[in-house]
Amino acid sequence: MKKRTGVFVCHCGINIAGTVDVKKVADKLNKHAGVDHAEDYVYMCSDPGQKRIEEAIKEKNLDNIVVACCSPNLHETTFRNAAKAAGINEFQCEIANIREQCSWVHKDMDKATVKAEKITVSAVERVRQNESLEPIGIPVTRRALVVGGGIAGIQAALDMANTGFEVVLVERSPSIGGHMIQLSETFPTLDCSQCILTPKMVEVSKHPKIKLMVYSEVQEITGYVGNFKAKILKKPTFVTDACTLCDECTRVCPVVQSNEFDLGLTGRKAIYIPFAQAIPALYTLDITGCPGLMPIACGKCADVCDPGAIDFDMKPEIVEEEIGAIVLATGYDLYGKEEMAEYGYGKYADVMDGLQFERLLSASGPTQGKVLRPSDHKEPKEVVFIQCAGSRDPEIHCAYCSKICCMYTAKHAMLYKHKVHDGQAYIFYIDIRSGGKNYEEFVQRTTEEDGVLYLRGKVSKIFEENGKIKVWGTDTLIGKPVEIDADLVVLAMAMRPSEGADKLARTFKVAVDKDGFLAEAHPKLKPVESVTAGIFYAGAVQAPKDIPEAVAQASGAAAKAIGILSQERLFHSPMVAKVVKNLCTGCNMCVDVCPYDAISLEDGKAVVNDVLCEGCGTCSATCLRAAISVKNVTPQQIYEMIDASVGG
Amino acid sequence: MAEEFEPKIVAFLCKWCSSAGSDLAGVSRMQYPPNVVPIQVMCSGSVSPLYIFNAFKKGADGVLVSGCHPGDCHYIEGNYYARRRIALVKELLEFVGLEPERFQMSWVSAAEGTKYTEVIKDFVDVLKPLGPQSHLRREQ
Amino acid sequence: MVNLDELKKEAKRVLEDGKVKYVIGYxxxxxxxxxxxxxxxxPxxxxxxxxxxxxxxxxxxFIVDEKKRKAQQxxxxxxxxxxxxxxxxxxxxxxxxxxKYIERDDVFILGVACEDLGVIDEKKLAQKLKGKRFGELTxxxxxxxxATTTDGTVKVPVKEVLAERCVECQANTPLIYDVFLGEEDRRKPDAPFASVEKMESLSNKERGAFWQEQLSKCVRCYACRSTCPMCYCDECVVDTINFAVTPDTTAQEKALRIKWIERASTKSENFGYHLVRAIHLVGRxxxxxxxxxxxPLDxxxxxxxxxxxxxxxxLFDYEPGMDTEKPALVASFKDEDPEEFIR
Structure with a gap:
């Protein structure tokens, strides 16, 4: 039976009609073979516009429709729903994009009109061969995976667990807490960071719905939204649950290594607990420093361990978990020392980064909160803080603004002044970015109440002379060079994605942006979603963020994940690949190219798993026999669309 | 005066990057010549050599295949297969004597409205002096 | 040198043993x-x-033919x-x-080495003999x-009349076999793509004119396709002449088989046919x-x-038919594949 097609050309006010003669387009389409109805209307997406479509479908008995309007990214759903409301399958509606791809980019009305006609005819030819399809329903595994145990990961895990869903929280270091647990006090309220974070950490450890896996890394993710499978590597800690935390092992361990928790300002033993409030409270034997996992090599820790909790034979373990949604919250690292040679970072002991300074300020830090410089443990009287160390420097470092440094530097200077009343703090800055609730007031306080000196300009040279760190810079406001004999220099180093973020992106099949942070699905409207359905971002993994933003995004990501986990079934686009068995020779090429492992050979013929297939069509371009194609974007349809595009 | 030759270009744009980039050019009201009629495909990896040959046979003066930048493919790796396939098609077409300028590939991301505009402008500019494509075109 | 008696002995043995159905030879x-x-x-x-x-x-x-025959039985x-x-x-x-068109067990390969020769090009030989008609070749x-010609016997070194492909041969010794005859001598040609390079050195316009002339001649007899072991599809995408209709074939499939290429042997359709054939054979x-x-049209x-x-x-360091485990050329990629041609 001949199919009846309807065409609806939208004026979009003058957005389309200003450049495209919409009446002419409708007239032309009315004469096009197979088109039984064509009309134009000022706003097709308006309620009356949609009504016109529904009525025309019913009255003219249309089998399929084309709406020539804006981009399908905007109103495809609107018009497909209208089609559905009028009793035809939603896939019997296609959009001809004559606004973004035509009227808005051209001025010549005649030419734009001809192009709009071609685009519309092309859509008509396509829709006439569309199959009616129903979304594919798939059951959901109602558990979540959170990767990264910093504040963002903790928040996301707690939000989901408190809603009633099981959560697997994976952290690669021996304790959760992330960078936040290393901080002293937080701007702008000066809450003690540990005091506000540890209750959440404890909640995680006690939560019946949270399975905490520290010292673990996700190695592989397979599956798809609602039905992921994760392979998680549990690294051996060589300490069993029998451990009573007596600390005898640490006492006898002969190996001293750099302490990550204090960012190298102190040392720790090869067998250690990361910090007093570590969650879980577990010792870990770091084999990178341990002389050998055997009693002959050393074995002192095992000797003194009364409960016999040291197990040199502990092996790495692969744990498989099934989950329905994933939150990635792997956070940030500071820009590397090795890349910032110009400020003497890594060369002079008294040039440190912001996180190290946090440790100096922290009551749990190496100096119990006294500000003492590393080289001679004296109280520094002149401290220079340098903002944008590595940030906003597209020439050699990071082009982006790390966002939090203005605020934490202000906090550093303020806390320094609170501890060293007769000291002087200088801050070199490009400009002060203090957008945020009570942030600007906080910065004002540092200058007005604490007498911190802000110098607008860049530092040109830093060198050591007579036990001082000489800082040469320019104050661009007065246009004069500045020279400071500093006792300590603190660099507000740029934030960058945590080490291994690129590998993480590959494992989870999500995109990275130009700076190496994970790319969100839409910069404005989908800021917590990745391009892969069912995978969400929380915190600095996506971009530099402060704590409240990371927490807010974590709750957002949790809500998005809950949106999936709370469904009985998920629906998947039915525009999937289909095999014409007669033509398939079983050459395996489509199986090889499929990015989703959705195709397999059964009895020598390709078979598509509809649930795994995302409909990219790479198989169809690869197949030499035209034996596989994606529903509703078949080669037949493209053939007709090429015809329409080339036109007369 | 004889009308200036207006090349016809068929552009296969992937839905997620290049078509979205083309949308952005529209949203930003950038201007480019109306010689291109886009065909949205799911992925540059789905563009079969048959489509390209067919477009030339049907009288296209130029054909463009545009996809996501390497590493940004919505389908993870479809554009890598496209890159290889299109390289082969391009070599073949040039070998049989089609002007190399007539078949182009570009990476245009969803954020690159400007780049899309430039790609189209430059394509039209380079095709105009070549005149109509008759090498593979169906006899009239 | 391949010992012909040895070849016959091996062929006879497998045939007599009933190990193989028949022997395909020359x-x-x-x-x-x-x-x-x-x-x-x-035997x-x-x-x-x-x-x-x-x-x-x-x-x-003929192995392809055998597979098709078996599918019918x-x-x-x-x-x-x-x-x-x-x-x-x-x-x-x-x-x-x-x-995966055939399985290893489907064939018993009597591999013969070409050593430093190959096969002769009859046209080259005819030129050497300056158009003299020749009978039996020994x-x-x-x-x-x-060659026995009307003027008596003429001797021509085989090397001078080798087929072009043998001059540019990349595998003069079988890569896969059950029985191997001859000397293993894996020589590599000095200029494996000399003939193509000559074509490439022409200007784009000259090549265009060349192919216009050559492909206009094609009568679309499909002899090239019929003789090609890689053209094993039951139905070729370029035509619908032998569209395999089986009980599962839907009416839509029948109706919608596209005519990417028309049957008419016009120049543009001939271009289409040969381009599609070439691109479908790349890596194969x-x-x-x-x-x-x-x-028949040279x-x-x-x-x-x-x-x-x-x-x-x-571009891709890919050589067809060298490795049976690797994915096909167009079904694989490398991160470092060239992309200078992409804007």
Missing amino acids: VKSKASNMAAPAFVTD EEIENLIWDPTCVQNLTK KKPDTRPVAVVSKGCDSRAINVLLQE FDDKKNVV CIDCGECERVC IPIRFLNKKLEKTAKE
Whole structure:
């Protein structure tokens, strides 16, 4: 039976009609073979516009429709729903994009009109061969995976667990807490960071719905939204649950290594607990420093361990978990020392980064909160803080603004002044970015109440002379060079994605942006979603963020994940690949190219798993026999669309 | 005066990057010549050599295949297969004597409205002096 | 040197043992100076087999035929067929294996080495003999072809009349076999793509004119496709003549088979046909040169395939028919694949 097609050309006010003669387009389409109805209307997406479509479908008995309007990214759903409301399958509606791809980019009305006609005819030819399809329903595994145990990961895990869903929280270091647990006090309220974070950490450890896996890394993710499978590597800690935390092992361990928790300002033993409030409270034997996992090599820790909790034979373990949604919250690292040679970072002991300074300020830090410089443990009287160390420097470092440094530097200077009343703090800055609730007031306080000196300009040279760190810079406001004999220099180093973020992106099949942070699905409207359905971002993994933003995004990501986990079934686009068995020779090429492992050979013929297939069509371009194609974007349809595009 | 030759270009744009980039050019009201009629495909990896040959046979003066930048493919790796396939098609077409300028590939991301505009402008500019494509075109 | 008696002995043995269904080999042709393919089921007839530089055909094609025949039979004899296979032909078997079209057990490969020769090009020989008509061709132990012409016998060194593809041969020794005959001598040509490079050195316009002239001649007899062991599809995408209609074929499938290429042998359709064929053979064509040899219009079809073979080698370091485990050229990629051509 001949199919009846309807065409609806939208004026979009003058957005389309200003450049495209919409009446002419409708007239032309009315004469096009197979088109039984064509009309134009000022706003097709308006309620009356949609009504016109529904009525025309019913009255003219249309089998399929084309709406020539804006981009399908905007109103495809609107018009497909209208089609559905009028009793035809939603896939019997296609959009001809004559606004973004035509009227808005051209001025010549005649030419734009001809192009709009071609685009519309092309859509008509396509829709006439569309199959009616129903979304594919798939059951959901109602558990979540959170990767990264910093504040963002903790928040996301707690939000989901408190809603009633099981959560697997994976952290690669021996304790959760992330960078936040290393901080002293937080701007702008000066809450003690540990005091506000540890209750959440404890909640995680006690939560019946949270399975905490520290010292673990996700190695592989397979599956798809609602039905992921994760392979998680549990690294051996060589300490069993029998451990009573007596600390005898640490006492006898002969190996001293750099302490990550204090960012190298102190040392720790090869067998250690990361910090007093570590969650879980577990010792870990770091084999990178341990002389050998055997009693002959050393074995002192095992000797003194009364409960016999040291197990040199502990092996790495692969744990498989099934989950329905994933939150990635792997956070940030500071820009590397090795890349910032110009400020003497890594060369002079008294040039440190912001996180190290946090440790100096922290009551749990190496100096119990006294500000003492590393080289001679004296109280520094002149401290220079340098903002944008590595940030906003597209020439050699990071082009982006790390966002939090203005605020934490202000906090550093303020806390320094609170501890060293007769000291002087200088801050070199490009400009002060203090957008945020009570942030600007906080910065004002540092200058007005604490007498911190802000110098607008860049530092040109830093060198050591007579036990001082000489800082040469320019104050661009007065246009004069500045020279400071500093006792300590603190660099507000740029934030960058945590080490291994690129590998993480590959494992989870999500995109990275130009700076190496994970790319969100839409910069404005989908800021917590990745391009892969069912995978969400929380915190600095996506971009530099402060704590409240990371927490807010974590709750957002949790809500998005809950949106999936709370469904009985998920629906998947039915525009999937289909095999014409007669033509398939079983050459395996489509199986090889499929990015989703959705195709397999059964009895020598390709078979598509509809649930795994995302409909990219790479198989169809690869197949030499035209034996596989994606529903509703078949080669037949493209053939007709090429015809329409080339036109007369 | 004889009308200036207006090349016809068929552009296969992937839905997620290049078509979205083309949308952005529209949203930003950038201007480019109306010689291109886009065909949205799911992925540059789905563009079969048959489509390209067919477009030339049907009288296209130029054909463009545009996809996501390497590493940004919505389908993870479809554009890598496209890159290889299109390289082969391009070599073949040039070998049989089609002007190399007539078949182009570009990476245009969803954020690159400007780049899309430039790609189209430059394509039209380079095709105009070549005149109509008759090498593979169906006899009239 | 391949010992012909040895070849016959091996062929006879597997046939007599009932290990193979039949033997595909070469025999003297009654109609042509070149050898003819033979399908030997009677062990006595093994005696007729020959092996010399007239054995031009790629017998892998007949393995494809056998597979198709078996698919039609209700209770097919599943024993393998034995096939005499040159180096190039063995690469074609490798491609069939790589594409899972046949299984290794489907064939018993009697691999023969071409050593420093190959097969002769009849046209080149005719030129050498300056148009003199010649009858039976024999070969002496000095690697000469001995032609009986109206002016008596003429000796021409085989090397001077080798087929172009043998001059540019990449696999003079079979890569896969069950029995191997001859000397293993894996020589590599100095200029494996010399003929293509010559074409490439022409201007784009000149090449365009060349192919306009050549492809206008094509009468679309499809001899190239029919003789090609890689063109094994039941239905070729370029035409719908042999569209395989089975009980599962839907009306829509029938109605919607696209005519990417029209049957008319006009220039543009001929271009379409040859372009599609070339692109469908990239990474698969192993340069047996049979398409060009069988072309009644002397269209240098091999160039198209050779050009893409060169491209695949240069851009992607891919050589067809060398590895049965690797994914196909267009079904794989490397991160570092070139993209200078992409804007």
